[in-house]
Amino acid sequence: xxxxxxxxxxxxxxxxxxxxxxxxxxxxxxxxxxxxxxxxxxxxxxxxxxxxxxxxxxxxxxxxxxxxxxxxxxxxxxxxxxxxxxxxxxxxxxxxxxxxxxxxxxxxxxxxxx
Amino acid sequence: xxxxxxxxxxxxxxxxxxxxxxxxxxxxxxxxxxxxxxxxxxxxxxxxxxxxxxxxxxxxxxxxxxxxxxxxxxxxxxxxxxxxxxxxxxxxxxxxxxxxxxxxxxxxxxxxx
Numbered sequence: 001x002x003x004x005x006x007x008x009x010x011x012x013x014x015x016x017x018x019x020x021x022x023x024x025x026x027x028x029x030x031x032x033x034x035x036x037x038x039x040x041x042x043x044x045x046x047x048x049x050x051x052x053x054x055x056x057x058x059x060x061x062x063x064x065x066x067x068x069x070x071x072x073x074x075x076x077x078x079x080x081x082x083x084x085x086x087x088x089x090x091x092x093x094x095x096x097x098x099x100x101x102x103x104x105x106x107x108x109x110x111x112x113x114x
Numbered sequence: 115x116x117x118x119x120x121x122x123x124x125x126x127x128x129x130x131x132x133x134x135x136x137x138x139x140x141x142x143x144x145x146x147x148x149x150x151x152x153x154x155x156x157x158x159x160x161x162x163x164x165x166x167x168x169x170x171x172x173x174x175x176x177x178x179x180x181x182x183x184x185x186x187x188x189x190x191x192x193x194x195x196x197x198x199x200x201x202x203x204x205x206x207x208x209x210x211x212x213x214x215x216x217x218x219x220x221x222x223x224x225x226x227x
Binding site for chain 1: 145169170172206220
């Protein structure tokens, strides 16, 4: 059983604050780590797909880092805005025959207050 | 709009019945994934198809089956429905199997009464 853990479960920040959350995943048989953003009443939207240890990816004010040796990824949001409020999901895929299978964490619910 | 189309958006049916959920992937995407999100549960992977063939399987119940057709659309069949099958069912598609982002449809909300 693959365990993907995200922390914290929820986070409340003020507009303009920078924030970050963690995704922990098995460090063995790593293939890829995905980050998704899921707004209420919408479908999950891909942010990043990361595959290499040490990878850093950035999209606007959002960035992510990856450490496959210790099994964690951080997602950072700089200068949070109310429209950043959403659930942020990470998903892990293992190598071998099941690399198409994404195991999702429970998500971090971010609320940005104006 | 992700380009992935799921129908129907909502479905209400009785226990013991059978339903079919349909997914049309983005143009050019060969891989289709099905996920289930039940109350208080995260997204649970059910099954993946790539270019018509089953590629990966999650904890999909024997009462559930899926297929991907030559035109790459996919159907998820749920039979002998139980109350606990009530959930949001998502389909996602990607260009190829590995290392690429998946695009999710809007989901089908299934309610079993």
